[in-house]
Amino acid sequence: MNVIDIKNLTKSYGKSRGIEDVTFSIEKGEIFGFIGPNGAGKSTTIRLLLSLIYPDNGHATIENMDCFKDSKNIKKILGYVPSEVNYYDDMKVIDLFDYSSRFYKKDCSDRSLVLSKRLGLDITKKINALSYGNKKKVAIIQALLHCPKVLIFDEPTSGLDPLIQNEFFEILKEEKKRGITILFSSHVLNEVQKVCDRVAIIKEGKILTIEQIESLRKNQFRQVEISFKKTNTHTSYENMAVKILCENENTISFLHAGNIHDLLSALEKDNNLENVSITEPSLEDVFLHYYVEGSEDK
Numbered sequence: 037m038n039v040i041d042i043k044n045l046t047k048s049y050g051k052s053r054g055i056e057d058v059t060f061s062i063e064k065g066e067i068f069g070f071i072g073p074n075g076a077g078k079s080t081t082i083r084l085l086l087s088l089i090y091p092d093n094g095h096a097t098i099e100n101m102d103c104f105k106d107s108k109n110i111k112k113i114l115g116y117v118p119s120e121v122n123y124y125d126d127m128k129v130i131d132l133f134d135y136s137s138r139f140y141k142k143d144c145s146d147r148s149l150v151l152s153k154r155l156g157l158d159i160t161k162k163i164n165a166l167s168y169g170n171k172k173k174v175a176i177i178q179a180l181l182h183c184p185k186v187l188i189f190d191e192p193t194s195g196l197d198p199l200i201q202n203e204f205f206e207i208l209k210e211e212k213k214r215g216i217t218i219l220f221s222s223h224v225l226n227e228v229q230k231v232c233d234r235v236a237i238i239k240e241g242k243i244l245t246i247e248q249i250e251s252l253r254k255n256q257f258r259q260v261e262i263s264f265k266k267t268n269t270h271t272s273y274e275n276m277a278v279k280i281l282c283e284n285e286n287t288i289s290f291l292h293a294g295n296i297h298d299l300l301s302a303l304e305k306d307n308n309l310e311n312v313s314i315t316e317p318s319l320e321d322v323f324l325h326y327y328v329e330g331s332e333d334k
């Protein structure tokens with residue numbers, strides 16, 4: 037069953053491109069990664085889902101509720117961490133959690149205590165005394181405290197140290213086990229690999245591909261490193277590379293995605309070959325293939 041359904045969403049900001057024709061669905065209990073370089077359109081897509089902005093075209097539903105007509109009811113079942121967090125600075129963290137709980141008409145004090153302990157957050161502090169990373173923890177706990185059915189995180193881990201990031205990923209896995217559906221936007225590829233089931237890659241406002249994390253990593257790409265006895269022009273290998281990772285006079289390293297037999301037969305014919313290794317590439321390198329020439333500032 038699809039919990040989040042996005043069809044042909046398009047949004048421009050005046051003359052500037054936001055997103056174009058974005059379509060994807062997220063199933064119940066899935067952790068879905070949303071990956072793209074700066075300015076790709078991740079936050080625009082998420083802000084549309086939250087009805088913070090309105091589309092030029094297309095539609096989106098969460099739990100079969102229209103994101104633009106029924107956002108009030110959607111908010112009751114949703115937890116959201118924005119990419120930038122802003123709070124009433126003079127409030128104590130514990131009071132903010134209490135205030136949020138009242139909005140959901142629930143006593144969430146036990147859950148907020150447990151989560152604060154796990155993420156190492158001192159809830160007796162005033163928000164204006166917190167570092168950027170600790171403010172991010174406040175946002176994460178606030179999103180989780182009312183046990184929502186759907187979680188939307190826009191770059192949630194920026195500012196968190198590695199130990200806390202791992203604890204956060206553990207929390208996400210536990211939520212998934214409870215059947216919670218999670219949309220997780222990030223440009224840190226490594227973290228997506230750790231927790232997500234599937235990933236959509238967005239570039240310049242358009243979805244490039246939607247893949248299972250495992251199939252992305254295992255089935256399609258291999259990393260090939262070849263060293264040569266003498267200086268080599270590498271031409272035949274350059275032609276079969278989907279992306280060259282590194283190249284100098286005596287070595288070449290590249291991402292290969294074609295027929296393995298073509299590669300092996302080229303290697304066999306190469307009298308200049310000194311050594312070769314074929315390994316599984318990092319997800320980072322796989323994504324870089326999609327990212328090529330992708331970075332664009334806001």
Ligand SMILES: Nc1ncnc2c1ncn2[C@@H]1O[C@H](COP(=O)(O)OP(=O)(O)OP(=O)(O)O)[C@@H](O)[C@H]1O
Binds near residue numbers: 334
């Ligand atoms: N308020 C705005 N006014 C004008 N253009 C905007 C606005 N917000 C976003 N854009 C443009 O829309 C495009 C998508 O931006 P968006 O913030 O959605 O990207 P992103 O993938 O979330 O990037 P980042 O990882 O840097 O947060 C960019 O070209 C950006 O310049």
